[in-house]
Structures are given as structure tokens and as C-alpha cells.
Amino acid sequence: LAKTTQPISMDSYEGQEVNITCSHNNIATNDYITWYQQFPSQGPRFIIQGYKTKVTNEVASLFIPADRKSSTLSLPRVSLSDTAVYYCLVQTGANNLFFGTGTRLTVIP
Amino acid sequence: GAVVSQHPSWVICKSGTSVKIECRSLDFQATTMFWYRQFPKQSLMLMATSNEGSKATYEQGVEKDKFLINHASLTLSTLTVTSAHPEDSSFYICSADWQGNTGELFFGEGSRLTVL
Numbered sequence A: 001l002a003k004t005t006q007p008i009s010m011d012s013y014e015g016q017e018v019n020i021t022c023s024h025n026n027i028a029t030n031d032y033i034t035w036y037q038q039f040p041s042q043g044p045r046f047i048i049q050g051y052k053t054k055v056t057n058e059v060a061s062l063f064i065p066a067d068r069k070s071s072t073l074s075l076p077r078v079s080l081s082d083t084a085v086y087y088c089l090v091q092t093g094a095n096n097l098f099f100g101t102g103t104r105l106t107v108i109p
Numbered sequence B: 001g002a003v004v005s006q007h008p009s010w011v012i013c014k015s016g017t018s019v020k021i022e023c024r025s026l027d028f029q030a031t032t033m034f035w036y037r038q039f040p041k042q043s044l045m046l047m048a049t050s051n052e053g054s055k056a057t058y059e060q061g062v063e064k065d066k067f068l069i070n071h072a073s074l075t076l077s078t079l080t081v082t083s084a085h086p087e088d089s090s091f092y093i094c095s096a097d098w099q100g101n102t103g104e105l106f107f108g109e110g111s112r113l114t115v116l
Helices: none
Strands: A007-011 A020-024 A034-038 A045-050 A052-054 A061-064 A070-075 A084-091 A104-108 B005-008 B012-013 B020-024 B032-036 B045-052 B067-073 B076-081 B090-097 B106-107 B111-115
Touching: A007 A020, A007 B076, A020 A084, A020 A104, A020 B111, A034 A070, A045 A052, A045 A070, A045 B106, A070 A084, A084 B067, B005 B090, B020 B032, B020 B090, B020 B111, B032 B067, B032 B076, B045 B067, B076 B090
Parallel strands: A007 A104, B012 B111
Antiparallel strands: A020 A070, A034 A045, A034 A084, A052 A061, A061 A070, A084 A104, B005 B020, B020 B076, B032 B045, B032 B090, B067 B076, B090 B106, B090 B111
16 A cells, blocks of 8 residues: 655745645556545545656646656645645555555635 | 546544545546545545455554445445444545546646544
8 A cells, every 4th residue: 555745834925936845665567656635524536547657637737757766746836715725645446545645735815 | 537526525423423525436437436535734645445346455553444335336436434433533545547548647636634
């Protein structure tokens, strides 16, 4: 079961790009990397998923180096509403998901 | 995306009573649903995996007789907290696997249980 390590917290000013890096040294060949966002008193929400290189969608980009031992979630031009906890998970399918500590992002006006 | 709904969103009960929380997949069928518990300022912890038509699989340390899980249909799983005590007060969240082995999960809104 691959575990992840992320910074506990980060602060950023509005309008800046935020990069959150996650370490997953024991990632397995079949594992995908998935990031979720959670607001207080809500369930997590899927942000992005990738296997290797770069993935981009309408809200974020995910950068994965060739060795796949880490990944970086990039949030362009954050706003106050992006204040949340961001979780990085490595998973094969939907079973045995392990949520690490997550990164508490605070966006400052 | 797929929608997962929980009910109730919050509930207050007296110690010793039982509380049932429902988790529904609204626009897809989910053979597998997952139940998590989250204490304040902490991460989600997987409690059990709910399988339609069979017994749930509980994580180590989770009492199956206290947290009863029933997955009677492809769109509904229920979690019943039996003989609730104040230490059971927590945020309970369910999720369902929409796309099979891709692992993209959709989570319910969560249910906050407060036991007095």
C-alpha cells in the first residue's frame, strides 16, 4: 500500500500559482496518482488523475516525473475559494485508498 | 460527473441510541461503496468497504457489530451506528467507484453525527 507525504500546510496570495508536491516513493507499476480537494464539512472532490508526464484539465495541472516517485499539483491563479485541504493518493482501482495528512492551503487576500 | 448523496447531512442523538446514515448513487450503479470517518482537523480513515449483495469488509480496529453496513441494492448503502456514544461523534463520508478500475471516486456530502 503506497503511502504519500505532503506538506502539512501552505499559504498563498490570491492570483498566484500554487504548486503542491507529493512524495510517493513506493508507488507500484499499476498505481495512478489522484488528487482530491476537501472543503470543511464536505466530502472530498476529485480534481485530477494521472499516470505519467503531464495532465491538465480546466482546474489544475498534474506533473509526474519519469520515475513517478513524486507528483506536483499546480493550481493556476488561486482565489480565496481555493482555500481547502488537498489530498494526494496513489491507487490501483478504488480499493484500499489511504488518505494521508493532506495539505491545508490557505489563500490570503 | 457522477453524484453520490448522503442523508442525513447532520444528526444529533442521545447516547445509547442507533443512527442510520444512507448513501445513494443517484445516476449510476455502484457495486462497491466505501465508508470513511473523519475527526476534526484529521484525515479521512477508511472504515469499511460495502459490497452489494454480500457482507461488508471492515478495516482493522472497526467493530462490525457497532457499525452495521447494508448494501442492499446497486444504488444504496447504509451505515448504522448502534448504541452510539459521544466518542462516535464524527463526520461520516461515503464514496462510490463510478468508473471501475480507474479508481476515480465520487464522495457524498458527508453526515455529521453528534452524540450527546
